[in-house]
Amino acid sequence: MSLLAPPLSLYVHMPWCVKKCPYCDFNSHGLRGEPPPYAAYVETLLADLDADLADFGAAARGRAIVSVFFGGGTPSLFAPALIDRFLDGARARLPFAHDCEITLETNPGTVEHGRFDGYLAAGVNRLSFGIQSFDDAKLRRLGRIHSAAEAEAAVKSAQDAGYANLNLDLMYALPEQSLAGALEDVERALALTPTHLSHYQLTLEPNTAFAAHPPPLPDDDAAWDMQEACQARLAEAGYRQYEVSAYAQEGRRCRHNLNYWQFGDYLGLGAGAHGKLSDAAAGTVRRRWKTRHPRAYLDAAGPARVGGDAAVARDELPFEYMLNALRLIDGVPMADFAQRTGLPEAAIAAPLAEARRRGWLVEDPQRLRATALGQRFLNDVIEAFLDRAA
Incomplete structure (x- = not known):
């Protein structure tokens, strides 16, 4: 059978956050001491893109980018001018589809109205808010730096700036959460009229503070009851479930994540970022990941930024x-x-x-x-x- 090149996306990892949440197993690093070298990091991202394009050759060059996703960490720690710098540089190297979806993950505690205007002007046309809950006690337990009121204000500020495509991240089965509490979070989210909701269960991941010191979580039956009740309420409100933990209004599915689930291709840029590329000529699917620590990533050059690179075995x-x-x-x-x-x-x-x-x-x-x-x-x-x- 012939391998066909699927759509191509960019994943851009921004590794810093204000502080590490106790449940988080992502490659994120809390701020300590001097501010991170944000501008230098953006230039390194573009050098990283150059190196990938040189290595992957015809398998990557010339293919239109259908989506860009700035993940983290907390990408909204980066000023709009730096996001603009990266996007301009990426467009100079690769064609972007005319309807390219460009998503920036944001923490409600790290953004203000002026930044939303700037992100929109830079070309970011979709925001994803890491809200997790609208219960202040639960937010404190999760180590979040924002309050429910700040979350609501941030979403409304983005809407005032002109954003019409917004995702809200919510978690359920939180420490000592009740079914009523999980449904209340959904109601508070629906009141903000986002176009998309990510709704997923809190799990204890290895090498996290919660794994070392587990909080009292609802049992499996209670978590299942929360999932079913929240799914029903979201469906009633017009949010169709299209993926295990994703719900969207008509026409507002996340294109970037859809490309992942449909086994599409993506270049992974940034500390610890993973990528996947199909080489139709060679008949191979290749995965590449970058060195994890931000300092090592910044200090490396060319091949030294690559943490690993291998074709996926046929039997895998x-x-x-x-x-x-x-x-x-x-x-x-x-x-x-x-x-x-x-x-x-x-x-x-x-x-x-x-x-x-x-x-x-x-x-x-x-x-x-x-x-x-x-x-x-x-x-x-x-x-x-x-x-x-x-």
Whole structure:
């Protein structure tokens, strides 16, 4: 089967935040002492992009960028002029689609109205607010630096600046949270009329403060009740679930995340950033990640910024593909599997048949889609495709 080059995105990692949250396992670093070298970091990002384009050659050059995502850390610590500098530099190196979605993650405690105006002028057309909860006691327990009132004010300020495409991040199953509390968070979010909501369960990740000293969390049954009740309320309000933890108004799905779930390509720039690129000529899917610590990333040159780089083994491609595609509620066309992996459908015939027999996947030869049961036991479904390639 021929491997076809899918859409291409940019992920840009901004590693600093005001302080590290106790549940966070991302590559983020709290501010200490002198302010970080923000301007130098942006120039290093562009040098990083140059190096990737030189290494990946025709597999990357000339392909239009369909989305850009500034993640972190807290990207809103970077001034609008620096975001503008990066975007101008990236556009000089790669064509951007005319409707390119450009998202900036923001912390409600680190932005003010003037910055929203500046981000919009720089070309950022979508904001993602890390709110997590509208309960001040829960926010303090989560180590957040903002209050519920500050979160609401920040969202309204962005809307006043002209932003019409906003995501709010919410968590549920928080320490000692009740079902009523989880629903109240959803109601407060809906009152702000975002176009998109990310709603996901707090989990204890290894090497975090919460993992070392676990707070009292709701049990699995209580967490499931919260998930179902919040899903129903979001659906009632017109937010359709399209991914395990993502809900959107009509036409407002996150294109960048969709590209991940559909096994698209993305260049990863910044400390600890991961990327994936399909080389149609070579018939390979390649992953590359950058060195994690910001200081090491800044001090490195060229190849030294690369923390690792390898083609995905053919027998790992089915698992990697399903790990993404089956998160989508509507699934993906069956034909996409061959086009995005270069493998024939026969490579997954056995686990596919078993997953359908168990009621995990819909009986549809034209589409890969998990049933409601499969969505609930998604990890088991995905693991069925591990090391099963023919």
